[in-house]
Amino acid sequence: MAQSDFYERVYHMTRQIPYGRVTSYGAIAKAIGSPKSARVVGYALNASAGNIDIPAHRVVNRNGMLTGKAHFLGSQAMQAQLEVEGISVKNNQVQNFQKYFWQPPVLSLDN
Template sequence: MSEQRDYFEEVYEVVRLIPRGRVTNYGTIARYLSLRSGARMVGWAMNGCHNRPDIPAHRVVNSVGVLSGKNFFGGPTIMQQLLEDEGVQIKDDRVIDFKKLFWDPSVELAI
């Protein structure tokens, strides 16, 4: 019998590593974890964890820096406020300097 992967927990482990003031996207996490369902699987994981303070879900945005998951935080401005509290500037629901603040686990966690 093979051991079944817990994809959501693997996603959460990566999200916990995103530094304060940095962001990443769904697809990058999926590629890092070699998830077959890709960004969609990461999105489902993120949708289910917004009430878990140990997972900084607000640091995961879409591929161009838009706060696409903002409606899952219990209010339309909570995700933005959490990011701004960490020094991330947002304008029109988009991370300013997205490329500069982007965190890639395959680069940052390389041995």
């Protein structure tokens, strides 16, 4: 799979995350058919910085940590965006992570 195709699949899945919910890099990787590519999902989201059409702030690590926060304008921007959506964040970690976790559907590779 070409990098641009992979990135587009990441962006497509990230756009599906409902308002007020979060998911993980690994959950996106699994949903797009690349379960061992969580880190590359992060690279794709970093490359989307500034694109308001892609809600990258809703993607956290498997423990609910805001590991991508350094890639947002301002050190608290990711947390602020999540809090606007009603998600509590303390010490760079989503509180009640399982309550807000969204499990992405597995994409069909026939799309």
